[in-house]
Amino acid sequence: MKTLEMMTNVEKAGVLFDLFPAEIPELLDAIQGMCQAVREDEDGHRRAWNNGFLNWNLWIALLSEAEGKIRRYKNKMAKNKRLFADQLFDGYVVIYTVHCLTSYAPTRQLANRKFTVAVDLLFNP
Template structure:
């Protein structure tokens, strides 16, 4: 019995949804081994979407984190103004201030570690109740003039769906 001549090829550049494909050289067949197909966007969880945004736009994530910190400080300091604009927010004003305080504490605690560790960024800012404030701020950031048009489009496609 002959051994099958199989060659492992990584086609991440052509087909990013597959990790490995095996090609049978003799018969020209493609065997899928350990393949991982990307889920449709509407089936993805929030932290998965943010990980993709982080991979695609790392510079915009740094700018967004600065914007998030500034918004958290503004919300904490201007509680009266936040009470007037809380009609736009999903949650009550006091809870929004509490979320802003938690967000500021996490940004202060981890600092620049967010820029080096995608998992830390998504786990600390986009999981749990704090994600209400960060997603709201991300959507607001996408509408500002400081946000790059490509990143704004990606946020609208990934988050608003």
């Protein structure tokens, strides 16, 4: 097995899926919910945007990409590690997906607290 530092985001997502397959459907729902929340108040989010790394239009493009992939593949992603990891953790969309993942895990009262620990270990620097 590769060291954590040598793993790609796709590989890390695969490990997360392997360890916690029951958590994936709820995670996908949460990402969709985050997309919807931004869409419902896009002007408010745009005004509050203060990320110097990404401009708002790129953020919305990443959100749209994640949203479209989940809408298209959600049921299959919940059951297929490769599809889940390849679609949401490869390319630039990973920026949005990891944001959602690292926001979701510590703020929810998840039944499996180890999921939160694994997210922190795998995706927080």
